[in-house]
Amino acid sequence: MSRFIGLFTASEESLWQGVTALLSAGQTVYITDEHTLPQVRAALPVSDSVEVVSSAEVYLRELVVRARPVVESLARRLDELPPGPVTVFLEMTWAVRTPSGDIYLRELQEALQQLLAERPALTLVCLYNESILLEDQLLLGLFSHPVVYAQAGVCPNPYYLPPAIIRKNNAKQRFDYWLANIDPHRAAPTPSPAKDPVAEKKAYPVEKPFQKMVAQTAEGRWKIRCFGELRIHRENGELVDWNTKAGSTRKLKTIFAFLLLRGEKGATADEMADLLWPEAESEQQAMNRLYHAVRYLRAVLNGSATDTRQSSFVVQQSSIYYLRLPYDSWIDLPMFQELCFKGNQHLTDGNLEAGKICYESAERLYSGDLFNDIPLKYIDNNENDWCWSKRTWYRDMYHKLLYSLARIHRQMGNLAQAIAYADKTLDENPNLEEGHREKMLALAESGRIDALHRQYRIYAESRKKFNLGAPSDEIRLLYLNLSRNN
Known part of the structure; x- marks a missing residue:
């Protein structure tokens, strides 16, 4: 057309x-x-x-x-x-x-x-x-x-590619269609109806797959939000209900999150039992509790308590558990990461408007720390750091996003918004020097000299309160230059 x-x-x-x-x-x-x-x-x-x-x-x-x-x-x-x-x-x-x-x-x-x-x-x-x-x-x-x-x-x-071929994402159909364009004697066959319900659901993935294991199910894509409270939306918009008559909701979420981050590596029963029940009286007791929890997790993901031993989503192969998702499921983590990287590149290149768009989109994705509703005792694990480092890494990316938006708005002349983003940065971490730097620069450009002096005092007192020593040379010199020029 x-x-x-x-x-x-x-x-x-x-x-x-x-x-x-x-x-x-x-x-x-x-x-x-x-x-x-x-x-x-x-x-x-x-x-x-x-x-x-x-x-x-x-x-x-x-x-x-x-x-x-x-x-x-x-x-x-x-x-x-x-x-x-x-x-x-x-x-x-x-x-x-x-x-x-x-x-x-x-x-x-x-x-x-x-x-x-x-x-x-x-x-x-x-x-x-x-x-x-x-x-x-x-x-x-x-x-x-x-x-x-x-x-x-x-x-x-x-x-x-015609919509029917894009929708099915069948490699042979793409090959046939493109080859027919090169060789007119090779007619591209019309896509035939799918022989199984899974193939009918397939479509060309827009998001890079977070993990490649796909569930053998006719259920449509899920939308999984890992920032803040762990939430799973089915294709029809229905929110997965984690509450069960038996089984701990927090343990079920921990198993799901653990397997999600492990991806194709999966996890052994011993790893998950040690993570969730390190104080169990015996290995057998921990294993029994794990099997019980996995059964209820399967019921939650299936949407019913039937056939929990034959789940499409939590599978066991050779003593290793894997999480499989409906085809083309969306996860917020890779999109957040790519938007932050693109925003940083645009800011480095001086493309402020494009950087603002990318960073603002990433900001909307970050609704809280990674798996914020999973208990700390399952996260802060010295023997198995499956989440803590990732949580810290994403949080640092979010902080950089905030003070970068403060910088972008300041350079675009939107000083009130620059100050607002600097404040959001400091609400997250009161000792983040980039946040103090951007706020002082925006206050100076706004002509608010009294507020500039007050901000420097807040910065110095915060460092003293947290035993971080005297103000850094960079911030001290910035403050002196801004005060002298105003």
Whole structure:
């Protein structure tokens, strides 16, 4: 479908050059996500036929982005336009802005192609910012468009895959389709119905898999949040209920979290028994308790107490337990990590707006320390540091995220927001020098000299309170320079 165009851009200049080249006669609707409405209006020709709307108006800023309300909203907007050709430009950075947006990116692209099939006068151009979108989101975008805009104009995309093939994620079907494009004598077979319910659920993964073991189940993807309280949402939005008539909820969550982080390595029964019941009177007693807990964990994940010995999600092979997840399940940890890395790279390169988008998206994912509701006695284990170091590492990333946002807002001139983020940093760790540094810089640029002096006193008193010694040379010299210049 040559009216479903992908435009991949690495700079503002290439974005507006491509958009301008793709403008055509008729009406134009530009749906902006990363740019403000005035920025887009300034970049496009002034015309009554050009309409600029926010992605929020078509439900692309929701916590859960669903294809149906987005497409229905877009269709209603198109129905209000005069008859004739319409070109819609859609900024795709919503997939990063919305924590769960990447889960439904594939479904939305398929729904948009269906909308195009129903409206022959419609052309839809998806705009992919290469510096903001995650790598797998860019790859999925490339697969989804039959044509892409390049320097030479609109070109056929040799890597295009029909929605039915993307949905099934069958390697042989991709091979057949691409080979048929090279050799016309090799006709690509039409994807056949899946022979098992698991294959029917498969789809091209947007998120890099956290672990590769997939459950043999017809159940749809889960959304697993590890930051803060451990939560599992089934595909229908239902929250997994950890409460059972027997079995400790905290122990069940600990087993799930432990196996999740162990991934393909799995864990032996001895490891889990030692972790949860180190004070058991005998090894047999600890093992009996473990088997009891695993049985109830299987019941929780299955959604019922039936067939707990034959679970698709907690399996035992050669005396090792493994956790298996429904295909294409989403986990917040890898997305948080990639967004932080991309935000840091943008900040290093001086790309403040892109860095802000990535860091703000990562901030929304971090709802508390890793597995915050698992008891400390299972986390702080000197013999088996399965979580404590990871929890500290993610927390440090979150702190860096906060003071980096303070720096970005300060450099963008948003001094009130810079101070707010510096305060959030110091609420997390009152001795974090980067937080004090950013707050003092923002206060100085705001002309609030009394507040600057007060902040330095707070910093010095905090170091004294926690026996950290005198102020560091860096912060002391910064304070002296700021005081002297003001």
